[in-house]
Amino acid sequence: MCLVEKEAALDELGDIVQEFLVESHENLDQLDRDLVALEQEPGSRELLSSIFRTIHTIKGTSGFLAFNRLERVTHVGENLLARLRDGTQVMTPETTNTLLRMVDVVRTLLTAIEESGAEGDVDVEGVIEAVTRCIESANAPAEPAPAASASAPAEVKAAPTPVETEAPAAAEATDATPEPVPAAAPAVEADVDTVLTAAVAAAASASSADEEHASGETAAAQARRSIADSSIRVDVDLLDKLMNLVGELVLTRNQMLRAVTATSDANLARTGQRLNLITSELQESVMKTRMQAIDHLWSKLPRVVRDLSGSVGKQVRLAMEGRETELDRSLLEAVKDPLTHLVRNAVDHGIEAPADRRAAGKPAEGVLTLRAYHEGGHVIVEVADDGKGMDPNKIADVAVQRGLLTRDQVAHMERREILNLVFRAGFSTAEKVTNVSGRGVGMDVVKTNIERIGGAVDVDSTLGEGTTWRLTIPLTLAIIQALTVECGPERYAIPQVAVHELVYLDGQNGRVIEHAMGAQVYRLRGKLLPLVRLDETLGLPMSSGDRDVYVAVLQAEGRKFGLVVDRVLNTEEVVVKALSSRFKEIGMYAGATLLGDGRVALILDVPSLARRAHLNMGAVERAQQELDAVTGTHDNVDRLLIAGVGERRVAIPLDMVTRLEEFPLERFERVGAREVVQYRDQILPVLRLAQMLGVYSEGEQASSVPVVVYTERGRSVALAVDRIVDIVEDVVGAERDFGDDGLKGSAVIQQRVTELLDVRRAIMAADPRFDADLDTEAGAGYDSDSLMVGA
Amino acid sequence: MASRQYATFEVADQLFGLDVAKVQEVLSFHEYTPVPLGPRSIGGLFNLRGQVIAAVDLRVQLGLAARDFDGPAMNVIVRTEEESVSLLVDRIGEVVELDDDTVEPPPDTLTGPSRELITGAFKLDGRLMLALDTNRAVQTTTGNGIDE
Numbered sequence: 001m002c003l004v005e006k007e008a009a010l011d012e013l014g015d016i017v018q019e020f021l022v023e024s025h026e027n028l029d030q031l032d033r034d035l036v037a038l039e040q041e042p043g044s045r046e047l048l049s050s051i052f053r054t055i056h057t058i059k060g061t062s063g064f065l066a067f068n069r070l071e072r073v074t075h076v077g078e079n080l081l082a083r084l085r086d087g088t089q090v091m092t093p094e095t096t097n098t099l100l101r102m103v104d105v106v107r108t109l110l111t112a113i114e115e116s117g118a119e120g121d122v123d124v125e126g127v128i129e130a131v132t133r134c135i136e137s138a139n140a141p142a143e144p145a146p147a148a149s150a151s152a153p154a155e156v157k158a159a160p161t162p163v164e165t166e167a168p169a170a171a172e173a174t175d176a177t178p179e180p181v182p183a184a185a186p187a188v189e190a191d192v193d194t195v196l197t198a199a200v201a202a203a204a205s206a207s208s209a210d211e212e213h214a215s216g217e218t219a220a221a222q223a224r225r226s227i228a229d230s231s232i233r234v235d236v237d238l239l240d241k242l243m244n245l246v247g248e249l250v251l252t253r254n255q256m257l258r259a260v261t262a263t264s265d266a267n268l269a270r271t272g273q274r275l276n277l278i279t280s281e282l283q284e285s286v287m288k289t290r291m292q293a294i295d296h297l298w299s300k301l302p303r304v305v306r307d308l309s310g311s312v313g314k315q316v317r318l319a320m321e322g323r324e325t326e327l328d329r330s331l332l333e334a335v336k337d338p339l340t341h342l343v344r345n346a347v348d349h350g351i352e353a354p355a356d357r358r359a360a361g362k363p364a365e366g367v368l369t370l371r372a373y374h375e376g377g378h379v380i381v382e383v384a385d386d387g388k389g390m391d392p393n394k395i396a397d398v399a400v401q402r403g404l405l406t407r408d409q410v411a412h413m414e415r416r417e418i419l420n421l422v423f424r425a426g427f428s429t430a431e432k433v434t435n436v437s438g439r440g441v442g443m444d445v446v447k448t449n450i451e452r453i454g455g456a457v458d459v460d461s462t463l464g465e466g467t468t469w470r471l472t473i474p475l476t477l478a479i480i481q482a483l484t485v486e487c488g489p490e491r492y493a494i495p496q497v498a499v500h501e502l503v504y505l506d507g508q509n510g511r512v513i514e515h516a517m518g519a520q521v522y523r524l525r526g527k528l529l530p531l532v533r534l535d536e537t538l539g540l541p542m543s544s545g546d547r548d549v550y551v552a553v554l555q556a557e558g559r560k561f562g563l564v565v566d567r568v569l570n571t572e573e574v575v576v577k578a579l580s581s582r583f584k585e586i587g588m589y590a591g592a593t594l595l596g597d598g599r600v601a602l603i604l605d606v607p608s609l610a611r612r613a614h615l616n617m618g619a620v621e622r623a624q625q626e627l628d629a630v631t632g633t634h635d636n637v638d639r640l641l642i643a644g645v646g647e648r649r650v651a652i653p654l655d656m657v658t659r660l661e662e663f664p665l666e667r668f669e670r671v672g673a674r675e676v677v678q679y680r681d682q683i684l685p686v687l688r689l690a691q692m693l694g695v696y697s698e699g700e701q702a703s704s705v706p707v708v709v710y711t712e713r714g715r716s717v718a719l720a721v722d723r724i725v726d727i728v729e730d731v732v733g734a735e736r737d738f739g740d741d742g743l744k745g746s747a748v749i750q751q752r753v754t755e756l757l758d759v760r761r762a763i764m765a766a767d768p769r770f771d772a773d774l775d776t777e778a779g780a781g782y783d784s785d786s787l788m789v790g791a
Numbered sequence: 792m793a794s795r796q797y798a799t800f801e802v803a804d805q806l807f808g809l810d811v812a813k814v815q816e817v818l819s820f821h822e823y824t825p826v827p828l829g830p831r832s833i834g835g836l837f838n839l840r841g842q843v844i845a846a847v848d849l850r851v852q853l854g855l856a857a858r859d860f861d862g863p864a865m866n867v868i869v870r871t872e873e874e875s876v877s878l879l880v881d882r883i884g885e886v887v888e889l890d891d892d893t894v895e896p897p898p899d900t901l902t903g904p905s906r907e908l909i910t911g912a913f914k915l916d917g918r919l920m921l922a923l924d925t926n927r928a929v930q931t932t933t934g935n936g937i938d939e
Contacts, residue, residue, distance in 0.1 A: 247841050251840065490825065538828055539827055539828055540827055577842070577843045580845050580873070580874050582829075582845065583826060586828045588828055589826075592824075594841065598838050599822055599824060599838065600824040600836040600837055600838050
């Protein structure tokens with residue numbers, strides 16, 4: 001009987017402790033922010049008061065709940081804060097460090113309480129001593145130790161009100177105790193305690209000088225209370241349940257609506273419409289309850305950046321854009337570690353030391369920008385630094401050294417693909433290993449974690465200018481954009497985030513499946529794309545031949561592959577349903593979903609399919625080498641766009657071409673000495689090949705100009721030509737000479753002499769900002785033309 | 792005397808019974824989404840009011856040839872600890888109340904995969920009803936149905 005009662009009481013206490021923990025964690029986050037902000041604004045009484053209140057609250061509750069260590073730590077902290085707030089002591093970087101250290105110990109204690117229900121044996125003496133020392137050192141210069149007791153009354157006079165002086169005075173008294181620390185500690189406690197109680201009581205009955213401050217505090221407290229009153233805490237499980245129920249309601253509504261359309265009852269139809277609207281609104285609202293601003297996560301980062309940049313001797317300013325961007329709570333949780341890792345990595349490796357930055361002509365202070373925004377049903381989170389950037393050549397070298405790839409493989413990769421190698425397991429280009437990052441663990445984990453929640457990671461970097469990491473995160477775990485495909489009689493959903501492009505293979509004009517040592521491949525713009533047949537992979541009867549099929553180009557685990565399916569249906573938002581554990585070991589499905597007609601469709605797990613594709617990579621690579629040997633693509637491009645410029649024919653490597661356009665003459669505008677054209681919200685510099693080649697252009701009389709758009713890293717250049725002649729596959733009988741600048745040489749193509757355009761040189765002429773890129777890529781990128789070096 | 796209610800159904804002309812408390816509902820359904828590479832005894836997935844339910848082909852579980860999905864099949868939806876699962880059966884019978892002491896252990900001559908699933912035999916008028924162990928009947932994680 002007695003036991004039962006006791007248990008009930010404990011239970012009740014448990015609830016209080018829970019609440020205390022939740023509240024304290026929130027408070028501590030606020031505290032971190034305040035403390036870092038305080039450094040910028042050392043005199044801010046407002047911030048100091050806020051910090052003081054937070055610590056005071058924790059102290060009060062921990063005292064009530066008999067968490068003695070916690071109480072003692074917050075106690076001395078509060079003591080120091082009171083002095084700072086009242087201006088008895090000024091803020092120094094050392095004070096901030098000590099306070100942050102105190103916050104950390106408080107956090108450790110709270111974690112211990114959360115885990116075990118007790119404080120455990122967390123060491124608190126060190127930090128208590130540090131805080132005490134901090135208080136002491138502020139006094140020490142002014143008052144020699146022996147005079148401590150005498151100086152106390154003196155300070156009372158100097159201070160504005162008797163109320164405020166009491167705490168510091170008493171603190172000094174305790175500080176002056178000459179005994180060694182371990183023995184002194186309890187004594188300190190006792191003293192401070194009495195004084196603090198007095199101080200708090202006194203503060204409540206604020207004296208004249210303090211009144212203004214006190215009323216300000218009350219107003220602030222009221223403001224906070226009103227925010228607290230307008231919201232309640234809800235268990236996430238409950239929200240999940242609500243979410244599921246709404247999901248079911250949506251489906252019931254769908255069935256209902258189908259049934260209603262079958263009848264001709266106007267009344268029922270109206271009711272159905274209303275049900276439809278209400279359900280949609282309900283669904284939206286319930287989704288919203290699970291959403292949280294990303295700021296919730298970001299608010300921890302200023303502290304991370306401050307501590308880390310300090311310890312590695314760098315100056316970093318953290319900028320945040322789009323902190324109000326919301327995403328699902330469970331996703332927020334999943335993004336936390338990857339994001340923190342990226343931020344740490346950027347501070348440690350991305351941003352250079354101040355001296356290096358100055359040497360490179362940059363301001364000593366590096367800028368780390370966090371950016372969040374919505375894009376196409378996803379949340380994009382970017383971590384961008386203006387640091388030294390990554391060198392694709394170096395990454396490629398490391399990949400080869402580590403045996404991850406062969407020289408040949410690297411030579412065939414695009415710049416972005418090479419940069420993305422950093423996400424491979426066991427990859428780190430850091431020259432020296434630090435305790436922060438660069439141990440070869442991390443980026444692959446970042447990638448795995450993000451892919452696990454149906455997201456994607458990407459990196460882009462410009463040497464000398466900085467690196468941008470980009471996380472693409474679904475809005476919620478429950479609803480994803482999916483591509484529905486058909487294979488045999490069944491439909492499957494593929495998460496849209498993994499889909500790069502769709503290709504239809506009609507079995508003609510090179511759009512065919514080819515075989516390389518049993519592996520199926522497709523030539524996607526001259527590169528062999530390993531193919532995975534969905535029917536074969538799922539052990540289904542071969543439903544499709546090699547013709548009249550679709551290839552969905554997917555990317556996962558850093559590699560691209562094509563999934564062969566019978567038909568591509570559409571892209572839609574689907575509700576993800578977890579699959580029963582009995583299907584886990586198949587590993588091929590990420591979940592199930594209900595399609596518009598109510599049928600169940602399986603959601604394919606793209607990383608698993610990718611692993612399957614890589615089993616075939618060996619054969620594909622051998623085939624690529626053979627292909628190269630035959631077509632000579634090794635140091636040449638295999639598809640060329642032939643354009644006519646005056647009387648001359650110019651060949652442009654097709655894989656550098658983004659688009660062919662035709663602009664009316666009036667679209668060409670002048671900016672200074674340059675010609676530009678507006679295109680898709682961008683201003684493209686125009687390079688007239690006729691001018692470059694010094695030929696007479698027929699185009700000058702025409703009303704519109706054909707343009708070849710070349711895009712790289714978001715920058716585009718328009719190459720104006722007279723006409724687009726053809727696209728050819730092979731270059732036969734290439735002859736090199738050292739012709740005009742901007743040309744690599746000439747070749748006989750289709751029985752006519754055609755000049756090979758050196759696209760980079762040509763572009764440099766139009767947009768000198770491409771210059772920087774040229775340096776980083778010569779020799780490593782698409783074309784290691786030794787002739788150019790010789791020239 | 793303790794008695795218990797059993798929901799009865801037929802598979803391959805044999806009458807089976809399940810504790811009625813374990814049965815969530817009974818319904819007929821005809822569109823199942825196959826799970827390629829899944830356990831052989833999974834007949835497919837279907838949508839039960841927004842929930843994705845796995846249908847276990849009881850024929851396969853009993854060591855018989857798999858069902859062909861020409862027409863609608865009857866589903867006995869049973870609740871297990873983790874999820875609701877459907878058992879695909881041929882015909883639904885009545886709910887019968889049976890005394891616990893009319894049960895006999897499964898006959899020794901009963902062998903094969905079905906032996907594992909049956910907890911006992913009830914003697915009804917003119918025929919036998921075999922009581923199924925719910926948990927074992929829906930157990931499919933061992934690849935191809937029952938592990939022997």
